[in-house]
Amino acid sequence: MTAVSERAAGTAIAHPLTHPLExxxxxxxxxxxxxxRELAGLGPSVRFVFVSLHEPPKADVLAWSPxxxxxxxxxxxxxxxRATRATHEAVVSLTAGELVSWRAVPGVQPPIMAEEFISCExxxxxxxxxxxxxxxxxxxxxxxxxxxxxxxxxxxxxxxPGARRISRPLTWVRSAPGEHxxxxxxxxxxxxxxxxxxxxxxxxxxxxxxxxxxPGNYAAAWRFEPDNVPAYPHDRDGLKPxxxxxxxxxxxxxxxxxxxxxxxRLRIGFTPREGLVLHEVGYDDRGTLRPVLYRASLAEMYVPxxxxxxxxxxxxxxxxxxxGVGWLANPLTxxxxxxxxxxxFDGVVNDQDGAAVTIPNAVCLHEEDAGIGWKHxxxxxxxxxxxxxxxxxxxxxxxVGNYEYGYFWYLYTDGTLEYEVKLTGVISTGALPPGEQPAxxxxxxxxxxxxxxxxxFCVRLDMAVDGPVNRVVEVDSRPSPPxxxxxxxxxxxxxxxxxxxxxxxxxxxxxxxxRYWRIESATETSALGAAxxxxxxxxxxxPPMYSPDALFANRAxxxxxxxxxxxxxxxxxxxxxxxxxxxxxxxxxPAYGAEDRSLDGADVVxxxxxxxxxxxxxxxxxxxxxxxxxxxxxxxxFFDGNPxxxxxxxxxxxxxxx
Ligand SMILES: [Cu+2]
Numbered sequence: 001m002t003a004v005s006e007r008a009a010g011t012a013i014a015h016p017l018t019h020p021l022e023x024x025x026x027x028x029x030x031x032x033x034x035x036x037r038e039l040a041g042l043g044p045s046v047r048f049v050f051v052s053l054h055e056p057p058k059a060d061v062l063a064w065s066p067x068x069x070x071x072x073x074x075x076x077x078x079x080x081x082r083a084t085r086a087t088h089e090a091v092v093s094l095t096a097g098e099l100v101s102w103r104a105v106p107g108v109q110p111p112i113m114a115e116e117f118i119s120c121e122x123x124x125x126x127x128x129x130x131x132x133x134x135x136x137x138x139x140x141x142x143x144x145x146x147x148x149x150x151x152x153x154x155x156x157x158x159x160x161p162g163a164r165r166i167s168r169p170l171t172w173v174r175s176a177p178g179e180h181x182x183x184x185x186x187x188x189x190x191x192x193x194x195x196x197x198x199x200x201x202x203x204x205x206x207x208x209x210x211x212x213x214x215p216g217n218y219a220a221a222w223r224f225e226p227d228n229v230p231a232y233p234h235d236r237d238g239l240k241p242x243x244x245x246x247x248x249x250x251x252x253x254x255x256x257x258x259x260x261x262x263x264x265r266l267r268i269g270f271t272p273r274e275g276l277v278l279h280e281v282g283y284d285d286r287g288t289l290r291p292v293l294y295r296a297s298l299a300e301m302y303v304p305x306x307x308x309x310x311x312x313x314x315x316x317x318x319x320x321x322x323x324g325v326g327w328l329a330n331p332l333t334x335x336x337x338x339x340x341x342x343x344x345f346d347g348v349v350n351d352q353d354g355a356a357v358t359i360p361n362a363v364c365l366h367e368e369d370a371g372i373g374w375k376h377x378x379x380x381x382x383x384x385x386x387x388x389x390x391x392x393x394x395x396x397x398x399x400v401g402n403y404e405y406g407y408f409w410y411l412y413t414d415g416t417l418e419y420e421v422k423l424t425g426v427i428s429t430g431a432l433p434p435g436e437q438p439a440x441x442x443x444x445x446x447x448x449x450x451x452x453x454x455x456x457f458c459v460r461l462d463m464a465v466d467g468p469v470n471r472v473v474e475v476d477s478r479p480s481p482p483x484x485x486x487x488x489x490x491x492x493x494x495x496x497x498x499x500x501x502x503x504x505x506x507x508x509x510x511x512x513x514x515r516y517w518r519i520e521s522a523t524e525t526s527a528l529g530a531a532x533x534x535x536x537x538x539x540x541x542x543p544p545m546y547s548p549d550a551l552f553a554n555r556a557x558x559x560x561x562x563x564x565x566x567x568x569x570x571x572x573x574x575x576x577x578x579x580x581x582x583x584x585x586x587x588x589x590p591a592y593g594a595e596d597r598s599l600d601g602a603d604v605v606x607x608x609x610x611x612x613x614x615x616x617x618x619x620x621x622x623x624x625x626x627x628x629x630x631x632x633x634x635x636x637x638f639f640d641g642n643p644x645x646x647x648x649x650x651x652x653x654x655x656x657x658x
Contacts, residue, residue: 018070018073018256019064019066019070019256019257019258019267020055020056020060020061020064020070020071021053021055021061021257021267021269021279021280022053022256022257023052023053023257023269023270023271023348024051024052024053024073024075024348025348025356026348026356026358027356028073028075028094028356029051029075029348029349029350029354029355029356030354030355030356031094032051032075032077032092032094032354033048033051033077033350033353033354033355034354035092035094035097035099036077036079036090036092036099036354037354039092039098039099040088040090040099040102042079042081043083045081045082045083045084046079046080046081046082047079047080047081047082047113047115047352047353048077048078048079048350048351048352048353048354049078049079049080049087049110049111049113049352050076050077050078050110050111050271050272050273050324050349050350051075051076051077051272051349051350051354052075052076052271052272052273053073053074053075053076053269053271054074054075054076054091054100055570056070056071056072056074057071057570058294058468058568058570058603061280062468072093072094072095072096073093073094073095074091074092074093074094074095074100075091075092075094076089076090076091077089077090077091077092077354078090078110080110080113080165082196085164085165085196086104086106087104087105087106087108087109087110087579088102088103088104088105089101089102089103089105090102090103105578105579106162107160107161107162108161108162108578108579108581108583109161109165109579109581109582109583110579110581111273111321111322111323111324111581112149112151112167112195112322112323112581113352114327114351114352115351115352116149116167116195117149119195119198120147120149120167120169120193120195121146121147121148121149121169123193123198123199123200124147124169124171124191124193124200125142125143125145125147127191127199127200127203129200129203130171130189130191130200130203133186133189133203133205134171134173134186136205136208137173137186137208137210137211138211139173139186139211143177144173144174144175144176144177144181145171145172145173145174145186146171146172146173146174146181146182147169147170147171147191148169148170148171148172148401148402149167149169149193150167150168150169150170150314150315150317150401151167151168151317151318151322151323151581151582152166152167152168152192152314152581152582153168153314153315153316153317153552153555153582154551154552154555154582154583154584154585155314155551155552156551159582160582161579161581161582161583164194164196165194165195165196165582166192166193166194166195166201166582167192167193167195168190168191168192168193168314169191169193170185170186170189170190170191170311171185171186171189171191172184172185172186172429173186173211175215178219178221178222179215179217179222180215180216180217180218180219180222180426180622182216182402182426182427182428182429182622183212183214183215183216183217183429183445183448183622184211184212184431185211185212185311185429185430185431185448186211186431187209187309187311187430187431187432188205188206188207188208188209188309188310188311189203189204189205189206189311190202190203190204190206190310190311190314191203191204204310206310206311209431209432209433209447210431210433210434210447211431211447212431212445212446212447212448213446213447214227214228214229214445214446214447214448215227215228215229216228216229216444216445216448216621216622217622218622218623229445229446229622230621230622244339244340244341246340246341249341250340250341250343250366250367251367251390252343252365252367252392254343254365257269257345259365259392259394261367261392261411262390262392262413263283263284263285263413263415263643264281264282264283264284264392264411265280265281265282265283265284265289266278266279266280266281266282266411267279267280268345268363268365268394269295269297270326270345270347270348270362270363271326272324272326272327272349272350273320273321273324273325273326274297274298274299274320274325274326274573275298275325275326275329275347275362275396275398275407276297276298276326276363276394276395276396276407276409277295277296277297278293278295278296278297278394278409279294279295280293280294280295281293281296281411281417283415283638283643285639285643290466290638291464291465291466291467292417292463292464292465292534292633292638293417293461293462293463293464293633294462294463294464294468295460295462296409296419296459296460296461296462297459297460297573298320298325298407298457298458298459298460299320299458299459299460299558299573299574299575299607300318300320300321300456300457300458300556300558300574300575300576300580300588301318301319301320301325301405301455301456301457301458302316302317302318302319302455302456302555302556302558302559302576303315303316303317303319303403303453303454303455303456304316304453304454304456304544304546304552304556305428305451305452305453306440306451306452306453306454306545306546307430307438307440307441307451307452308440309430309440309451311430312428312430312440312451314552315428315451315453316552316555316556318555318556318576318580318581319400319403319405320574321574321576321577321578321579321580321581322580322581323400325398325400325405325407326347326349326398327347327349327350327357327359328398328399328400329347329359329362329363329396329397329398330359330362330396330397330398330399330404331359331360331361331362332344332361332362332363332364332396332397333360333361337364337395337397338364338366338393338395339366340366340367340368341366341367342364342365342366343364343365343366344360344361344362344363344364344365345361345362345363345365346358346359346360346361346362346363347359347362347363347396362396363394363395363396364393364394364395364396365392365393365394366392366393367390367391367392367393368390368391368393369388369389369390370388370389370390370391370410370412370413371388371389372386372387372388372389373387373388373389373390373413373414373644373647374386374387374389374414374642374644374647375387382657383656383657384655384656384657385649385655385656386655386656387644387647387648387649387655388647388650388655389412389413389414389644389647390412390413391410391411391412391413391418392410392411393408393409393410394408394409394410394411395407395408395409397422399425401428402425402426402427402428402429403423403424403425403426403427403428404422404423404424404425405421405422405423405425406420406421406422406423406424406626407419407421408420408421408422408630413644413647414635414642414643414644415634415635415638415639415643415644416632416633416634416635417534417632417633417634418630418631418632418633419459419630419631419632419633420628420629420630421455421457421612421628421629421630422626422627422628423455423612423614423624423626423627423628423629424623424624424625424626424627425623425624426622426623426624427444427450427614427616427620427621427624428450428451428453429444429448429449429450430448430449430450430451431447431448431449432447432448432449433447434446434447438451440452441616442615442616442617442618443618444616444617444618444620444621445621445622448621449616450616450620450621451616452545452614452615452616453614454542454544454545454611454612454613454614455611455612455614455629456544456556456558456559456609456610456611456612457609457610457611457612457629458558458575458589458607458608458609458610459607459608459610459631460573460575460605460606460607461519461536461605461606461607461608461633462568462605463519463534463604463605463606465519465520465521465532465533465534465638466521466523466524466532466638467521467523467524468568468603469521469522469523469601469602469603470519470520470521470522470601470602470603470604471498471499471519471520471522471531471599471600471601471602471604472498472499472505472517472518472519472520472565472599472604472606473496473497473498473499473517473518473520473533474496474497474498474499474507474515474516474517474518475494475495475496475515475516475517475518475535476494476495476497476510476513476514476515477492477493477494477495477513477514478492478493478494478495478513479491479492480492480493496518498600499517499565499599500598500599500600501596501597501598501599501600502564502565502566502567502592502593502594502595502596502597502599503593503596504599505563505564505565505566505593505599506560506561506563506564506593507561507562507563507564508543508561508562508563509538509541509562509563515538516535516536516537516538517535517536517563517606518533518534518535518536518636518637519533519534519535519536519604519606520532520533521533522600522601522602526637526638526639526640527640528637528640530637531637532637532638533635533636533637533638534633534634534635534636534638535633535634535635535636536563536606536608536631536632536633537631537632537633537634538562538608538610538631539610539629539630539631539632540610540612540629541562541610541611542611542612542613543559543611544556544559544560544611545613552585553585554584554585554586555576555580555583555584555585556576556580556585557576557585557586557587557588557589557590557591558575558576558588558589558590558607558609559609559611560590561609562608562609562610563606563607563608563609564589564592564593564606564607564609565593565599565604565605565606565607566589566592566593566597566599566604566605566607567597567598567599567602567603567604567605568602568603568604568605569592569605572592572605574588575588575589575607575609576588576589577591589607608631610629610630610631611629612627612629614627
């Protein structure tokens with residue numbers, strides 16, 4: 001790479017011929033950062049929030065074919081100037097070495113950055129008021145404190161994102177280096193840190209609550225200490241090895257970030273804010289590549305806590321928009337996160353100087369046996385036909401403070417797509433006086449509780465069912481009205497309603513009506529004469545439990561409905577808006593759909609919000625067994641019959657008799 005300083009801005013630089021949606025390489029990220037510093041004249045007070053591929057317009061991507069020169073390689077960059085407290089967004093062309101755009105975004109706060117995770121903790125640890133509060137609790141070795149930089153929420157006009165950049169960190173204390181610190185929360189201590197000034201601006205001590213007395217260790221080195229809860233004398237035994245053997249290797253092929261597996265074709269993307277992204281998901285149907293999705297991404301996460309105590313009331317965090325779930329991805333190097341014949345993709349993100357940071361093995365690709373796919377026994381002849389089902393698993397796992405989230409896409413041999421979030425890690429804990437029971441949480445160990453909370457996820461599905469022109473139809477089931485057509489009362493029917501505009505397409509799940517939504521092609525029909533489609537099948541879901549009058553309620557307008565549909569706009573990617581940090585609310589989906597654009601026969605984007613309800617269980621302590629939530633996209637008249645009919649019976653005897 002030619003250093004920016006050694007060549008004139010505007011000079012074309014060579015880039016390899018590559019697919020327009022290949023994520024930025026480490027070299028490109030570092031180059032983009034240096035280019036922006038030079039072209040915009042940025043000083044050291046300017047920090048790089050996110051650097052990622054500026055995706056070319058959809059029409060250009062769809063028009064591109066291998067062998068053609070790709071559209072210009074561009075990076076989109078958000079930066080924050082600590083000296084002026086100003087946020088800017090830029091696009092730089094790596095192809096032309098030019099600044100394409102530079103835009104001020106007033107009155108917002110970008111997410112909390114990696115360097116602030118470190119600096120915030122050190123600033124608090126050195127503060128005399130915090131130290132005094134710790135001494136009151138009997139803590140004198142401050143090196144054992146863990147101070148997590150919780151996003152501040154919006155607690156009133158003093159949190160105006162245009163005025164200051166703050167965090168409200170919470171404190172826990174390990175009892176020894178390496179021990180599970182979340183076992184000992186410092187209840188009642190609320191700190192406000194000005195992240196730009198690097199100083200504590202407020203310390204509120206709402207009264208001493210004793211640190212919980214018991215360690216709750218999950219790590220191998222500590223688990224069998226005599227005082228640990230829950231207490232186990234040793235590891236269980238009796239587990240014989242299970243080995244996944246793929247002697248001929250996996251059934252997928254990978255070229256750059258393009259993946260081909262069975263009939264499925266797709267591309268893997270990765271950004272520091274969104275993490276794993278799927279691009280151009282299509283199905284090879286007997287020689288014709290039929291598109292299903294243009295782009296699928298996590299569009300936001302929101303975790304509001306339902307406990308009014310001073311240390312918990314402001315805990316309503318957007319783990320994506322206030323931190324970012326790409327740069328927090330784990331390196332999956334231990335071979336324990338997924339098993340089988342694995343292909344890993346690195347995740348390439350940026351540091352605050354604008355240089356690349358590579359997370360090795362951030363995305364895992366592997367295939368799994370998924371049980372039986374279909375079966376029938378002809379009871380008269382005894383003939384049996386049964387076929388296995390497989391799935392391709394594309395996964396990433398992130399650590400956001402105490403919690404882990406696994407984001408898993410499954411593509412099945414029967415044409416189904418599934419998205420599943422795995423929730424694990426450590427609950428956010430609180431302490432309470434001995435003998436008391438929490439009013440808004442669950443006791444998990446003596447003096448230790450987990451407050452009630454919810455996790456909302458919103459996934460953005462830029463649909464492309466048999467092409468870009470789609471419509472969304474709500475399908476309810478109901479008893480048929482009594483009358484001549486239903487003389488026995490057994491009849492029921494489906495009611496289909498086209499969601500014709502954005503305001504009409506703000507919808508909720510309804511289990512009593514077995515409600516689902518069918519995303520149809522507006523141009524293609526199946527051999528049976530109906531529009532081809534994929535059905536969005538909701539899984540478990542829950543509405544928000546906080547009052548609509550809650551101070552923070554407007555911050556996550558996307559949780560007001562489970563389904564939103566918008567007309568395609570590549571600028572509209574985040575369900576709570578581009579900058580939810582410290583924001584009072586109103587941005588994102590409620591604003592995106594306000595124009596009420598037409599959706600009937602349009603390039604539609606489907607947004608699905610699903611909530612995981614978390615009434616903490618004692619079994620969630622000291623580390624939480626995985627809980628899952630998600631949804632499916634099932635072919636619904638997309639094919640003219642069972643697309644897995646061609647699954648081989650296998651040799652030598654096969655999964656059949658005749
Ligand atoms: Cu939870």
